[in-house]
Amino acid sequence: MTSFKKKLDEEIGEAPRFTKALQERIVHRAEQQQHPKQNSSWQYPTIIVGAIVTLLFLIAVGPWQRTEYVQHASIVELAQNEEIQQLSIVQNWDEDSFNAGRTGWIIGQQEYLKGADTKLLESILQKAVVAQKSDDYYVVRDFWIEFSNGQAVKLKMLKNNEQIAFLDVKTNQFYKVNDEEAVSVFTDFPFKEGVFKSTGLLILMVLFVVIFFVGWVAERVVRWKFNIPKEPKYVNISHQRTVYIFKLVGFIMLSIFNIKNWFIYIAADFTLILVSMLLLLAIEYYFGRHEKRHYLALTTTIFLFIVFIAFVIWV
Structure with a gap:
């Protein structure tokens, strides 16, 4: 009877149900989970x-980051012998940066596929001539152009009063357009203002x-x-x-x-x-x-x- 009473006390009586070691293990496990x-x-x-x-x-x-340039003689020869397939235009007055790129990858640029708009650019580039770079011109836009032979060039468009010029970013070659009628037509091209502006x-x-x-x-x-x-x-x-x-x-x-x-x-x-x-x-x-x-x-x-x-x- 005494033995049974002792066991009963250990289970539900005054004796603790969990030993001290068991309590420590339970607390330690809870701390690890927390x-x-x-x-x-x-x-x-x-x-x-x-x-x-x-x-x-x-x-x-x-x-x-793709290499978009291969050796080419001049943008004038490209415009005379190849058609423009894709054209991207971005307003940019910074001479040290270029913000236009492959269509579909740049935010805020104007994008054109082969059509009347690209034909107009072809026409103005065909009338461009190599000239000495002048500080009188200021940069207004960036042009990313892909021709039908797969070549792509980056041009900066510059203005000076009623004249326009182009700078090939890769070769640093400067081109001036002296045809006033062609410049007038190209100037009337419906360039959009920046969406933010x-x-x-x-x-x-x-x-x-x-x-x-x-x-x-x-x-x-x-x-x-x-x-x-x-x-x-x-x-x-x-x-x-x-x-x-x-x-x-x-x-x-x-x-x-x-x-x-x-x-x-x-x-x-x-x-x-x-x-x-x-x-x-x-x-x-x-x-x-x-x-x-x-x-x-x-x-x-x-x-x-x-x-x-x-x-x-x-x-």
Whole structure:
């Protein structure tokens, strides 16, 4: 009876149901689940670095880096012997940069296929003559031209009162057009004003405010729908460190894009947004999936892509 009473007391009586060693193991296991191992939590900074390297590789081998030049005598001979198949035009007053490129890859450029517009450019180039470069001319537009033989050239159009000239970016050869009638016809070419200039600063500011407001409403709706808490902002220290590294790398990438002038390339912007949003989605899912925090990252990703596609179509 005494033996039975002792066992009963150990199970449901005054004696603890769990030994001290067992309690310590349970607490230790719970702490491990709440605070992932350091090596595990640092896998996402590694992923971020790998993704950025991939992004730089894609940009380095992208279509905007293709060698578009082969040896050619002059643009006059090309215009006389070949037809223009594709033409891209961008307003640009900077003599040291070139912002036009292959059709479909540059934001905001005017693009023309073979037709009356390309014939007009062929005509004006046929009347151009090699001349000494003059400082009296100023740059107004960039021309990216692909001829029927596959050759592509980059020209800068310059103006001086009623005269126009062209500068071959590759060969640095200067061409002047002395035919006043041809210049007059070409000057009347319906070049569009830049979409930002024609739209106006006030309308652009209103659009940015509308986009910001819609994004803010979408975030509030998702938080309310799935009961996602706003605070605490970070699940743990590892989450905070990973987000800080993500923001630092993002700032570095934006700086590189600005220095290299990569923002004009649609493919580069799309790749940057895609890589950044996928990384953000992965981080939020890893650290906050129990609170469904990744739903916010997914909402942001979808919203940004909709805005980006609409922007590309608009410009």
